[in-house]
Amino acid sequence: MSGSGIGMIAPSSSSARARAWAERLLFVDRLRAGVWIILATFSLFAAGDFWLDPQQLEWLLPIKLVGAVLFGAILVALRRPSAPAQVSTLTILTLFVTVSVSAASSIVTQDLQTPPVLFIGLAMVSATLLPLGARLQAVLAVSALLALVGVVWSVTGGVSALAAYPTVGVLAMLAISIWVAADFAHFRSALHERNAALARSEDNLRRSEAHFRMLIERASDVIVIVGMDSRVQYVSPSVMPMLGYAPDNMVGHSVFELIHPDDVLVAQGAFAELVQQLGTGPRMVTRIRDAHGEWRHLESVNTHLLDPARGELVIANMRDVSERVTAESALRRQQDELRIAKDAAEAANRAKSEFLANVSHEIRTPLNGIIGMTDLALETALTAEQREYLDLAKYSADSLLAVISDLLDFSKIEAGKLALEQVPFGVHGLVGDALKALGHRAQSKGLALDWSLDPTLPARVEGDPVRLRQVLLNLVGNAIKFTDHGGVGVRVGVLAAVAPTLLAPPICVDADVMLHVAVRDTGIGIPADKHAAIFEAFEQADGSTTRKYGGTGLGLAICTRLVGMMGGRLWLESTPGVGSTFHFTVRLHVPSATASDATVEPPAAAPHGLRILLVEDNVVNQRLATRLLEQRGNAVTVAGNGREALDLLACTAFDVVLMDVQMPIMGGFEATAAIRAGETSGGPRQPIIAMTAHAMTGDEARCLGAGMDAYVSKPIRAADLFAAIARVRQRPLVQAANAVGSAA
DSSP, X not given: OOTXXXXXXXXXXXXXXXXXXXXXXXXXXXXXXXXXXXXXXXXXXXXXXXXXXXXXXXXXXXXXXXXXXXXXXXXXXXXXXXXXXXXXXXHHHHHHHHHHHHHHHHHHHTOSSHHHHXXXXXXXXXXXXXXXXXXXXXXXXXXXXXXXXXXXXXXXXXXXXXXXXXXXXXXXXXXXXXXXXXXXXXXXXHHHHHHHHHHHHHHHHHHHHHXXXXXXXXOSSEEEEEOXXXXXXXXXXXXXXXXXXXXXXXXXXXXXXXXXXXXXXXXXXXXXXXXXXXXXXXXXXXXXXXXXXXXXXEEEEEEEEEETTTEEXXXXXXXXXXXXXXXXXXXXXXXXXXXXXXXXXXXHHHHHHHHHHHHHHHHHHHHXXXXXXHHHHHTSOOOHHHHHHHHHHHHHHHHXXXXXXXXXXXXXXXXXXXXXXXXXXXXXXXXXXXXXXXXXXXXXXXXXXXXXXXXXXXXXXXXXXXXXXHHHHXXXXXXXXXXXXXXXXXXXXXXXXXXXXXXXXXXXXXOOEEEEEEEEEOXXXXXXXXXXXXXXXXXXXXXXXXXXXXXXXXXXXXXHHHHHHTTOOEEEEEETTTEEEEEEEEEEBOOOHHHHHHHOOOOOOOOOSOEEEEEOOOHHHHHHHHHHHHHTTOEEEEESSHHHHHHHHHHOOOSEEEEOSSOSSSOHHHXXXXXXXXXXXXOOOOOEEEEESOOSTTHHHHHHHTTOSEEEESSOOHHHHHXXXXXXXXXXXXXXXXXXXXXX
16 A cells, blocks of 8 residues: 555554563562662662671671672563563562561661661552562561561560561551552553553454455545545555556546546536535546546545545545446437337338328229219119129229228328227117129129128127127138139127126227127138238238239228227138138227117208209219219309309308318318308308318328318218208207217
8 A cells, every 4th residue: 555545543453462571561660679779779778887886797798799699680680671570570579688688687786776667668669669569568567567577576685676666667668558559450450451442442443443444445436535636545456447547647647637628527527516615525427547548437425524544535446437438328328229110110201191192082083983883873774785884883883992991991091190089879770781782792702691690689788889790801802802603601699798897908998798690601711821821911811812813902901900809809610622711800899878868860861952062173073963962953153263253152151061181272271270260250150061082090080189070081972961961950050079989
């Protein structure tokens, strides 16, 4: 670690032993000082020994010489530190030598005054300078007292002389020495406990420091300590593998030196804001230049804190998020690409929808004339050959219309824009009318077409009769198409009564009957490995069937989607060369008798005697609509565009306006808006019926939203047109709420 690193305490692992060693040296120094004090005291008392008589000196000098030698030996022994037990032994030996020499000297010199003073001084010195505890001090005191008794007995021949001495004072001083030694020992014990606690604390601190140092040095994140001057004070070693810099080389430099020029101002602003108050700032990602000159994205969490030793600091915890930033950038690019692709797909879808709408309009407009004029021609007196030709032309036109309808329906389903109706109808009538329409096709191929309905079928149900009829016509039409001999049979029954369920599609939430329809034929059959494929768009069991039988391959795909939307399913049973049976189910609601009766309306009669304004730019369609209306006794006035219609309405009253949408000069929407704008003054509402080749999803709603009262799509079916006229005539002042389904 650098010298400018984290200022943590780093005590030596032998600090406790060092303290013990120091205490032992102090003990030895005190003992040595005590021995020198005793020697000095003996020297002072020895100064007067030369005035003693020679006989006393003969005994006294050897005794003191022996004592001095012993003291010298002790001092020599104390020059080298010894173990605590050895020091204690030397201490006890010193004290007993002192007592013994003092007692012997007093006996030789017949001195009874000096021993008490010496023993009292010895006791106090030993208690303060040589603390060995209360027990050893008591032994010393008792030894001194016994030595004093021995001196008195040796000099006086008895112990009665002790009464003449201040025995109480001697005893008190000896007792005080014991108390001082005990108190000093207690203090020394407390000091040892404190030192031991300090040693344990230092050891814990050392382990904690080692633990955190290991965490910091081994952490993948980089820890950076920055001063208030923005200069680096410490960097953890993990900066080396992350950025390639040595920690010591970064210390002392400004933290902003390695930041990308485009990020410096932001980083400086964040730093200036952070140092305003203590706490943690928000996470931020900054580009940092590594040792190789490349820019790395580092995410940092910066904390402003107050360190007791260093003052205010900013600690930054940084990690490399370059891979994450790169991944996020790639994800954003992918999202941008997906958004661009989505916009392109939506634009393509809009273009496709516009194209289909235009194609539908351009094809339906001439088809309207072909089918309408063919119907009118078939109502005239014709030869058998002429009628055959017209029937073939009408069949071809109907086939072309079916192809267009399939394409439009599939496009609506794919776009999720096909909505189902929920209206009351009769199953018996729907099935009978649909199959009667196909009877001529079956008869022309020599096929038998029969059907049967379960007598338990409800008289009226609620659902989408147009789409149900479409599925039935498609399946029966396919059966007739792919059958060359035999016949086609249709069975309609109730599969099961079902309770309301939330699992059904929203249009069928309240359905309580499951209709089951089976269409059986004796045709070519379908191999088992083709059963799943034929329900996909543009698929047929055999590609050659397209050439032989024709068709777009969309019929079954549309039927599958429609049946699914009506809460049922479509499946197949077939044997090649024997025939096929297509089954489908739909959920239908059975209304109450009261509701059923309330919804039954008598069929509207064909209107006659009306003044009708036909706004149509196509000449064929003008003649067709005019002929259909005039056959019912109506007076028809033709306008070639919306501007002509406004001029005629300004001077003539009409019972109904049949309005085309796409016309030159002024279209149907603009003309309708102008008519409705003129009615704001309170005049009567002019009934307007949209009669257009625009048959895409939303076209009917668009017409009604523009102010028209009803909608009829081209090719025009006389029944649909007359029904719409009857409705708006019955409710001339109210915009029709229910749209008329387009013919397929």
